Amino acid sequence: MSALHELSMTEAADAVARGDVTATALVENCLARIAAHDGKVNSVIRLDRDSALEQADAVDKARKAGKALGPLGGVPMMHKDMYYRAGKVSTCGSKIRRDFVPKVTATVLEKLDAAGAIDMGTLNMAEFAQNPTGHNAHFGHCHNPWRHGYCTGGSSSGSGASIAARFFYGALGSDTGGSIRLPATICGVTGIKGTQTRVSRAGVMPLSFSADNVGPLVQTARDAARFMRIISGHDPRDATSAREAVPDYEAALTGDLRGVSIAVPQEYFFDGADEVVVKGFDAALEAMRERGAKITRLSCPSLRAIAAYTALLSRSEAAAIHAEWMRERAGDYSIHLSSRLYGGYPVPAHLYIEALSRRGPLLRQFCAEAMTGHHIVATPALRTRVPTLAETDIDADAANWSRFMAVSANTRPFNYLGLPTISIPCGFDDRGLPMGLQLAARPFAEARVLAVADAFQRVTDWHKRHPGL
Amino acid sequence: MKPDPIPPSMEAIRLWSGVECPNEAARLGLADHIGLLKELEALRGTLAFEDEPSSFEAALRAEQEKEA
Numbered sequence: 001m002s003a004l005h006e007l008s009m010t011e012a013a014d015a016v017a018r019g020d021v022t023a024t025a026l027v028e029n030c031l032a033r034i035a036a037h038d039g040k041v042n043s044v045i046r047l048d049r050d051s052a053l054e055q056a057d058a059v060d061k062a063r064k065a066g067k068a069l070g071p072l073g074g075v076p077m078m079h080k081d082m083y084y085r086a087g088k089v090s091t092c093g094s095k096i097r098r099d100f101v102p103k104v105t106a107t108v109l110e111k112l113d114a115a116g117a118i119d120m121g122t123l124n125m126a127e128f129a130q131n132p133t134g135h136n137a138h139f140g141h142c143h144n145p146w147r148h149g150y151c152t153g154g155s156s157s158g159s160g161a162s163i164a165a166r167f168f169y170g171a172l173g174s175d176t177g178g179s180i181r182l183p184a185t186i187c188g189v190t191g192i193k194g195t196q197t198r199v200s201r202a203g204v205m206p207l208s209f210s211a212d213n214v215g216p217l218v219q220t221a222r223d224a225a226r227f228m229r230i231i232s233g234h235d236p237r238d239a240t241s242a243r244e245a246v247p248d249y250e251a252a253l254t255g256d257l258r259g260v261s262i263a264v265p266q267e268y269f270f271d272g273a274d275e276v277v278v279k280g281f282d283a284a285l286e287a288m289r290e291r292g293a294k295i296t297r298l299s300c301p302s303l304r305a306i307a308a309y310t311a312l313l314s315r316s317e318a319a320a321i322h323a324e325w326m327r328e329r330a331g332d333y334s335i336h337l338s339s340r341l342y343g344g345y346p347v348p349a350h351l352y353i354e355a356l357s358r359r360g361p362l363l364r365q366f367c368a369e370a371m372t373g374h375h376i377v378a379t380p381a382l383r384t385r386v387p388t389l390a391e392t393d394i395d396a397d398a399a400n401w402s403r404f405m406a407v408s409a410n411t412r413p414f415n416y417l418g419l420p421t422i423s424i425p426c427g428f429d430d431r432g433l434p435m436g437l438q439l440a441a442r443p444f445a446e447a448r449v450l451a452v453a454d455a456f457q458r459v460t461d462w463h464k465r466h467p468g469l
Numbered sequence: 470m471k472p473d474p475i476p477p478s479m480e481a482i483r484l485w486s487g488v489e490c491p492n493e494a495a496r497l498g499l500a501d502h503i504g505l506l507k508e509l510e511a512l513r514g515t516l517a518f519e520d521e522p523s524s525f526e527a528a529l530r531a532e533q534e535k536e537a
Contacts, residue, residue, distance in 0.1 A: 196529065307508070308509055360525040363528045
């Protein structure tokens with residue numbers, strides 16, 4: 001068996017189920033790694049050491065007694081600090097909610113508990129999940145474990161950084177404009193957001209009602225498949241959650257790319273792209289073509305409208321959610337967040353309604369343009385090399401605004417479209433920082449993106465590499 | 470020269486939302502809207518208005534993968 005920290009989430013779960021390792025040993029190893037290395041990374045907000053060991057002991061006793069464990073039995077995890085657990089502080093990465101104690105527990109946490117996962121605490125994140133870089137003025141910036149001083153991606157910064165650092169095996173992130181896929185890309189791990197409405201948002205801090213998604217950051221596509229099956233599905237506590245059946249995503253992982261048709265839109269996603277990113281992306285496409293996938297580069301004119309309307313939705317909704325605090329406590333936000341929220345107020349209501357009303361037609365148009373005869377749309381997840389924290393720090397210099405906003409350019413459109421989208425590692429740039437391949441499919445085709453991602457990971461080893469800390 | 474659109478925007482925000490401009494970055498962020506306004510202007514007349522915003526959920530169901 002590999003060193004404990006090198007196991008993937010599914011390998012760890014299966015090892016506990018077989019009795020090859022105890023849950024207590026996994027937790028102790030995770031605690032030791034966090035103690036040794038998180039000083040450099042700053043991914044943890046709250047560590048529930050005693051509770052984690054108690055949960056692990058209960059799993060080990062249950063196994064010894066011959067009881068069946070859940071599909072994540074004994075697997076240590078931590079989650080972005082915006083998933084409510086009744087009675088526990090949920091800071092949402094903010095000063096304003098530094099002492100906020102929710103009275104409810106998020107449905108996704110209840111599902112993970114029922115699957116046997118061990119919850120070890122909460123993770124650093126962008127303040128109120130609203131930056132794509134990993135800056136946090138209140139809890140300290142999260143640093144990329146591959147290279148100190150570089151962005152982790154956000155807003156699920158701690159989730160991406162801690163999985164890359166192999167502190168534990170799975171973490172919830174949230175994704176409104178790329179907040180799962182960006183830290184997955186930039187930290188070199190796997191992250192997926194499902195179809196809009198696929199996963200319950202009950203008990204989760206809201207940012208944008210129309211575009212918020214719950215999903216995991218993990219090491220492999222197989223991990224993501226198991227995780228998504230556990231957390232997906234209709235929830236009576238979230239009336240917006242979809243009623244579509246949830247398939248066994250792991251069963252769909254055949255490793256076969258023959259007959260899979262992949263479309264690559266030529267507009268928008270390559271605007272201003274760095275050469276090293278384009279080369280890495282092309283190499284990833286070639287690896288899939290060699291395994292039988294068909295690659296088609298095509299035109300997708302709807303992207304212009306999609307990009308414009310994408311910009312309106314979340315900023316309008318975030319402005320509404322934060323209006324009272326922006327009136328009364330604007331000084332308690334970091335500069336970059338209050339400035340970003342402020343930008344939501346001048347958007348006229350008719351344009352917001354227009355952006356909502358054209359979402360269905362534009363989804364249909366995008367599917368017609370990019371997915372007629374094709375199963376997958378592929379793009380680079382990030383157009384540029386990973387930026388440093390300094391060059392995207394608006395609090396230090398407002399002139400960094402455009403570089404800051406550009407980070408999420410390639411991920412945002414898929415939130416407006418509501419499509420299931422994954423980011424997986426596909427190489428390293430010339431500074432030794434990870435690059436990501438973004439794959440999207442039709443609504444509710446999570447099995448498709450997971451299967452293609454898994455097939456890619458069977459012939460590459462980018463996802464197995466981890467930083468030397 | 471066209472008048473600077475930022476001060477009237479700030480005044481409208483104050484009037485409608487009661488929110489003051491919190492810092493210089495926020496002012497720069499408003500200036501960033503000019504590009505977005507141009508993109509929206511270019512889209513005028515290219516897309517039909519749909520009566521029901523809820524059509525998005527219907528589109529999600531309708532556009533599921535059948536056979537590529």
